[in-house]
Amino acid sequence: MQFNPFVIPFNIGLYFIIIYCVAICIIWFMDLSRADKLRLQRGFFGKPFTRSIKEIFTESLIHRKIFRLNPVLGYMHMSLAFGWFLLILLGTIEADIFGEKHLNPPYKAIFFRFFNPDHGAEGFARVYSFIMDFILAFILSGLMIAIIKRFWSRIVGMKKTTNLKTLDRIALLSLWLIFPSRLLAESFTCGAAGSGSFLTGSLGSFFAGFLPAEAMAYPFWWLYSLSLGLFFILLPRTRYMHIPSELFLIFLRNSGVRTGDQYGSYAEAQVYSCSSCGICLDKCQLSRSAGINDIQSAYFVKGLKRNDDVYDISLNCLMCGRCETSCPVGIELGALRMIQRRAGETPEDMKSIWTGYMRERNQDRNIDKEANKKVFNYLQPEPVVSETEVLYFAGCMTHLSPGISTSMIKIFEAAGVNYHFMDQNGSVCCGRPLMLAGKDREARELIQHNSMAIWSSGAKKLVTSCPICLKVFTESYHLDVEVLHHTEFICRLIEEGRLTLKFLNRTVVYHDPCELGRGLGIYYDPRMVLYHVARFNDTEFERDNAPCCGGSLGNIRLDSRKKTAVASDALNDLARSNPDFLITSCPLCKKTFRKVAQNGSPEIIDIAEIVVKAMPPSQKEEFRHNKNCQRGVKYTVVK
Amino acid sequence: MKGFGFSSIKPRVIDYDRNNRTVSEYILEREPSFSLCIACGACAATCSAANFTEMSLRKLNIFLKRGENDEVRRIMNRCMLCGKCTLVCPRGVNTRNVIFITQQAFKKLDNYAV
Numbered sequence: 001m002q003f004n005p006f007v008i009p010f011n012i013g014l015y016f017i018i019i020y021c022v023a024i025c026i027i028w029f030m031d032l033s034r035a036d037k038l039r040l041q042r043g044f045f046g047k048p049f050t051r052s053i054k055e056i057f058t059e060s061l062i063h064r065k066i067f068r069l070n071p072v073l074g075y076m077h078m079s080l081a082f083g084w085f086l087l088i089l090l091g092t093i094e095a096d097i098f099g100e101k102h103l104n105p106p107y108k109a110i111f112f113r114f115f116n117p118d119h120g121a122e123g124f125a126r127v128y129s130f131i132m133d134f135i136l137a138f139i140l141s142g143l144m145i146a147i148i149k150r151f152w153s154r155i156v157g158m159k160k161t162t163n164l165k166t167l168d169r170i171a172l173l174s175l176w177l178i179f180p181s182r183l184l185a186e187s188f189t190c191g192a193a194g195s196g197s198f199l200t201g202s203l204g205s206f207f208a209g210f211l212p213a214e215a216m217a218y219p220f221w222w223l224y225s226l227s228l229g230l231f232f233i234l235l236p237r238t239r240y241m242h243i244p245s246e247l248f249l250i251f252l253r254n255s256g257v258r259t260g261d262q263y264g265s266y267a268e269a270q271v272y273s274c275s276s277c278g279i280c281l282d283k284c285q286l287s288r289s290a291g292i293n294d295i296q297s298a299y300f301v302k303g304l305k306r307n308d309d310v311y312d313i314s315l316n317c318l319m320c321g322r323c324e325t326s327c328p329v330g331i332e333l334g335a336l337r338m339i340q341r342r343a344g345e346t347p348e349d350m351k352s353i354w355t356g357y358m359r360e361r362n363q364d365r366n367i368d369k370e371a372n373k374k375v376f377n378y379l380q381p382e383p384v385v386s387e388t389e390v391l392y393f394a395g396c397m398t399h400l401s402p403g404i405s406t407s408m409i410k411i412f413e414a415a416g417v418n419y420h421f422m423d424q425n426g427s428v429c430c431g432r433p434l435m436l437a438g439k440d441r442e443a444r445e446l447i448q449h450n451s452m453a454i455w456s457s458g459a460k461k462l463v464t465s466c467p468i469c470l471k472v473f474t475e476s477y478h479l480d481v482e483v484l485h486h487t488e489f490i491c492r493l494i495e496e497g498r499l500t501l502k503f504l505n506r507t508v509v510y511h512d513p514c515e516l517g518r519g520l521g522i523y524y525d526p527r528m529v530l531y532h533v534a535r536f537n538d539t540e541f542e543r544d545n546a547p548c549c550g551g552s553l554g555n556i557r558l559d560s561r562k563k564t565a566v567a568s569d570a571l572n573d574l575a576r577s578n579p580d581f582l583i584t585s586c587p588l589c590k591k592t593f594r595k596v597a598q599n600g601s602p603e604i605i606d607i608a609e610i611v612v613k614a615m616p617p618s619q620k621e622e623f624r625h626n627k628n629c630q631r632g633v634k635y636t637v638v639k
Numbered sequence: 640m641k642g643f644g645f646s647s648i649k650p651r652v653i654d655y656d657r658n659n660r661t662v663s664e665y666i667l668e669r670e671p672s673f674s675l676c677i678a679c680g681a682c683a684a685t686c687s688a689a690n691f692t693e694m695s696l697r698k699l700n701i702f703l704k705r706g707e708n709d710e711v712r713r714i715m716n717r718c719m720l721c722g723k724c725t726l727v728c729p730r731g732v733n734t735r736n737v738i739f740i741t742q743q744a745f746k747k748l749d750n751y752a753v
Contacts, residue, residue: 378692396721426690429719553722560731
């Protein structure tokens with residue numbers, strides 16, 4: 001039996017972390033709802049299993065998504081994750097083949113060189129130790145980038161890197177110490193024995209020239225074991241918990257489990273899977289334009305993990321979803337924020353440091369005394385309308401920008417659509433703003449009210465001009481009508497040939513509203529419409545990378561000056577190519593951009609308005625004629 | 640016959656010493672832009688809820704600052720938080736947050752106070 005006292009710290013750490021991970025996985029599994037348990041079981045013994053394994057390989061080890069975003073960062077994460085994995089895997093095989101017996105305890109593979117200093121002199125063993133040296137060099141190169149990133153993040157292409165707490169710093173230091181101490185320990189041992197390959201061998205013989213290599217080696221083996229042990233013990237309390245929990249998360253996600261609207265196992269697995277890599281920091285417009293640097297998703301999730309009161313952080317967010325689309329782990333950050341908004345403030349008694357290893361959940365704490373009381377009891381049922389094909393719901397924000405609703409009416413008239421303007425005389429809110437404020441119960445009342453009106457109308461389609469309304473109509477209402485945004489509806493009219501448009505010889509740039517683009521994935525239809533009416537300029541700030549206008553209802557806390565800062569930066573980005581028009585399809589975005597527009601800025605209009613501009617005069621005349629006839633105005637043509 | 644057919648009118652004196660203005664201070668502390676309000680009434684004019692009921696942020700502001708909390712309680716929950724008032728405010732007051740914090744403040748008052 002080969003044994004040395006220095007392996008004890010490593011063993012303690014390793015067995016602790018294995019037991020902890022198994023325990024937490026069992027707790028998470030037990031806390032899943034019954035349906036989710038079944039999903040996971042089916043996923044584990046079915047097709048999603050291979051998908052999960054593939055994802056673990058491509059994302060947890062190779063880090064493909066980060067590679068796409070930034071190759072240097074990708075290399076850094078890959079060398080540490082994939083390199084370490086290979087080192088453990090090949091080390092175990094090495095210990096099994098070349099060790100004194102098979103099936104060794106784990107520490108044999110990690111400290112193989114200490115127990116077999118002469119190994120790797122000739123033949124296959126020599127090739128093998130070359131491979132092991134190569135992997136170590138691979139990891140060390142990544143570590144070098146990591147150290148550079150921590151102090152000078154701009155060199156690796158990140159404007160900011162995450163700020164760390166004391167415990168994170170200790171864990172980081174122990175992680176940084178692991179591989180250099182292994183290098184030195186192996187080098188000294190090899191130098192004393194005259195073995196080793198290109199890295200440890202040459203470094204060892206160099207040191208052996210002027211240092212007592214054998215005596216030097218032993219403290220470094222201790223350091224190696226201690227740093228590993230410390231790293232494992234601190235793992236559950238730090239961001240490095242993402243290493244084990246991401247595996248669990250990938251299995252859950254591929255089995256079809258989603259966050260839902262309450263804090264549960266899946267949400268907790270997501271919280272632990274955040275590696276605080278800081279990719280979301282650069283994406284956040286609040287940090288870039290408004291100088292707010294403590295509310296980004298990495299800090300929000302870290303606060304959740306530490307049981308801090310993150311209620312204010314959760315409210316101070318545009319909910320634009322830019323961080324979510326760029327998150328390499330695929331955490332549903334928007335959903336997590338919404339859960340926190342519903343949960344309210346974290347009570348004082350939960351903020352103990354000892355709960356760091358086992359979290360308490362902030363649920364069922366805020367029992368509302370007035371839960372059954374109706375808030376919007378002043379709302380009267382809407383009058384029943386006669387049979388229509390299309391219901392048009394303009395939305396609150398459209399009423400503040402009436403150009404959009406009048407344009408839509410012109411389009412309906414020109415295309416001969418049988419429509420009913422549902423909220424012509426001022427609307428009841430759709431409920432989304434209340435939901436964004438975490439007031440789901442109140443929102444339900446409004447949803448109920450609007451649903452009754454929509455059901456009773458018997459319409460086939462519901463068209464809305466506001467992406468905020470569209471989002472809640474599609475996700476939280478139970479309607480038997482087809483819900484369309486007006487861009488989709490206009491696109492259909494054009495494709496069906498019901499709307500003839502002339503081509504305007506103007507250049508346009510399109511701004512994807514957050515709720516419509518990232519929120520609902522409607523990218524095709526607005527572009528189709530714009531291709532028909534004007535010269536479309538592509539920008540780099542499109543689709544998933546579209547900026548938020550800053551006026552978002554998602555942020556309750558942001559003051560007007562900072563909103564303006566976000567809006568003017570976004571407008572400058574979008575108007576870089578100097579187009580004639582900046583087109584958007586959200587009344588709120590239009591209003592916000594118009595507030596910050598200056599003399600040189602393009603004209604900011606809604607997609608419906610440019611379609612009306614592109615309607616041939618005959619159709620416009622027809623509309624005016626119809627309107628005047630309705631009003632009883634006598635129509636005379638002036639020659 | 641109660642009061643012999645006479646009724647006494649509730650005194651309309653606003654007693655700043657007796658009224659509880661802690662809520663107003665709580666809100667001002669958390670949303671400083673509220674002090675910019677000039678009570679122009681643009682918010683009340685555009686309000687979605689005001690179409691259906693008596694809801695006015697201008698009134699709410701005045702009641703709050705006077706410390707007439709019962710009046711505030713009566714109207715604050717009628718807001719749908721749609722955010723139109725924030726867009727039209729000429730002084731850049733984050734009106735949506737004002738109402739949000741007001742509701743929170745009264746909830747706290749109910750839950751934690753004696």
